[in-house]
Amino acid sequence: MNAAVKTTLSREDVVRLCERVESAQLGAHAIRKLTDEYPAMTLADGYLVQNELRKRWLARGHRQVGWKAGLTSRAKMKQMGVDVPSIGFLMADMARAENSSITVADMVHPRVECEVAFVTKAELKGPNCTAEQVLAATDFVLPAVEVIDSxxxxxxxxxxxxxADNGSSARFVTGGRPRNVADVDLRTLGVTLEKNGEIAALGASAAVLGNPAEAVAMLVNIISEWGDTLPAGSFVMSGGITEAIAVKAGDTVLARFQELGSVSMRFV
Amino acid sequence: MMTPGKIQHYGDALYAAWRERRTIPPLLEQEPEITLEDAYAIQLRMIERRLQAGETVVGKKIGVTSKPVQDFLGVFQPDFGQLTSAMVYQEGDVIPLDTLIQPKAEAEVAFVLKEDLKGPGITAADVIRATDYVVPCFEIVDSRIKDWKIKIQDTVADNASCGVYVLGKTKGDPRKIDLALAGMVLEKNGELIGTACGAAVQGSPANAVAWLANTLGSLGIPFKAGEVILSGSQSMLVDVKDGDELVCTVGGMGSCRVKFAGRSAV
Incomplete structure (x- = not known):
């Protein structure tokens, strides 16, 4: 994919759509998909809107901790009816503590999914960033749950x-045990996602583009299309291993990862 | 309860279907009142015929272990069948499809016992203690029932739809592996087609083996050191044809590779 290929939106359109998405995110209300009004809108247009959204977060003084890859597994692509992965940005404000209560009132229709998160120790640059370069630049991996909310x-x-909706990013929770990438097989990490004590989804990490490190490399290559690099110390969520599971107030969620421990939370 | 004569009749009919690589109509169509106990009695008759023909029992397979399959068949517990010496392939062998009727492949974890397991009263911890090693494997399931139109009684009578199996060569120590969370990656002809982990099977494959030990104990069927147990499918059913190659890799355990050649009967 190449986000730089083609844009159709005017600067005014980008700002207008950004404000519409931002208002939906902050007000936790659902809107119609943007292509209903702009049928010619391209993937590159989507990233223009997302970058505008990110600039606004940063202008308000928030800290960007990193990025997320999304729609990286067959299960997710099938669930959402798309055929290319996507990315979104992660702000510190989106983090929630392990074993904490997460409010659902400020989200539209949250879902949870299990992911391997990467923390980097060296800068990564695209284009042509490879999974090997990602592994060499990784400080550690740790288990995470992303709460997505389209x-x-x-x-x-x-x-x-x-x-444009920042890849449905909403909240994220990390936990478990950080591991050095040399000490785990990033392809075969088994994962279960339990909701209220029952297994709701399970899988293994190869579901993410064959290896979650591939998703991080893909992400580095996408941000390079608008000139960004991934600085050392970045936090990257590599994409859901299983399909996403809907949650509501009263639900408890436990994600268990082979070798990486578990992440738990409850929704209120 | 079926008469012994009918049990023998259906056991012999399934044996003949297996030998001649053809299918028979679902048993439930012929015997609407057939019970699960009847079905296991028919299975024992079918196996008796194979043993009389010179095969030996080398282990057991557990089936119907996942929630989707249990929901599909309307049951709430697994089933089992017996593995015989004629079902064994080694990793690296090519499985000849012309020996099978309507085969499908399943990726599993196999247990090899180093001690007898005599139920009832066996727990998952007992299973780990009595296990020599665990290993990734493929079971090639097959059905002697027309078009796989099975209810639980049909598959149980038909030896839990067992066909043949192949164990990988990399042995894992169950004391060092989180069996519930060991990830399973399944590839067909080099392409990823599915992932899972041990929890797909009864929360952990060790739970399925404990269930088997307790069930066999209550039926008086031996469960001996050296036996192989296929603990239940962690994957979807995979169609296979001439030239296909499957690889399953299990986190912390290793992998199993299998190739297929020829054409099955259906």
């Missing part, structure tokens, strides 16, 4: 719309 009605969207 701002589009019925969680129905297409790629340009979901990218």
């Amino acid at each position: 701002r589009f009605s019925g969680f129905k969207f297409d790629l340009p719309s979901v990218v």
Whole structure:
């Protein structure tokens, strides 16, 4: 994929759509997917809107901790009806503590998914960033749960719309045990996602593009299209290993990862 | 309860279907009142015929271990069948599909016992203690029932739809592996087609083996050191044809590779 290929939106359109998405995110209300009004909107347009959104977060003084890859597994692509992965940015404000209560009132229709998170110790640059370069630049990996929340009605969207909505990013929780990438097989880490004590989804980490490190490399290459690099110390969520599971107030969630421990939270 | 004569009749019919690589109609169509106990009695008759023909029992397979399959068959417990010496392939062998009827492959973890397990009263911890090693494997399931139109009684009578199996060569120590969370990656002809982990099987494959030990104990069927137990599918059913190659890799355990050649009967 190449986000730089083609844009159709005017500067005014980008700002207008950014404000619409931002208002839906902050007000926790659903909107129609953006392509209903802009049918010609491209993936590159989606990233223009997302970058505008990120600039606004940064201008308000928030800290960006890193990025997330999304729609990286067959299960997720099938669930959402898309065929290319996407990325979004992660701000410190989106982090929630392990074993804490997470409010659902400020989200539209949250879902949870299990991911391997990477923390880097060296800068990564695209294009042509490889999984090997990602592994060499990784300080450690740790288990994470991402709470995604599409701002589009019925969680129905297409790629340009979901990218504009920052890849449905909402909250994230890390926990468990950090590991050196040399000490684990990043392809075969088994994962279970339990909701209220029952297994709701399971899988192994190869579900993410064959190896989650590939998703991080892909992400580095996407941000290089607008001139960004991934600085040392970045936090990257590599994408859901299983399909996403809907949660509501009263639910408890436990994600268990082979070799990496577990991450738990409850929703209120 | 079926008469001994009918049990023998259906056991012999399934044996003949297996030998001649053809299918028979679902047993439930012929015997609507057939019970699970009847079905296991028919299975024992079918196996008796194979043993009379010179095969030996080398282990057991556990089936119907995942929630989707249990929901599909409307049951809430697994089933089992017996593995015989004629079902064994080694990793690296090519499985000849012309020996099978309507085969499908499943990726599993196999247990090899170093001590007898005599139920009832066996727990998952007993299973780990009595296990020599665990190993990734493929079970090639097959059905002697037309078009796989099975209910639980049909598959139980048909030796839990067992076909043949192949164990990988990399042995894992169950004392060092988190069996519930050991990830499973399944590839067909070099392409990733699915992932899972041990929890897909009864929360952990060790739970399925404990269930088996307790069930066999209550039926008086031996469960001996040296036996191989296929603990239940962690993957979807995979269609296989001439030239296909499957690889399953299990985190902390290793992998199993299998190739297929020829054409099955259906």
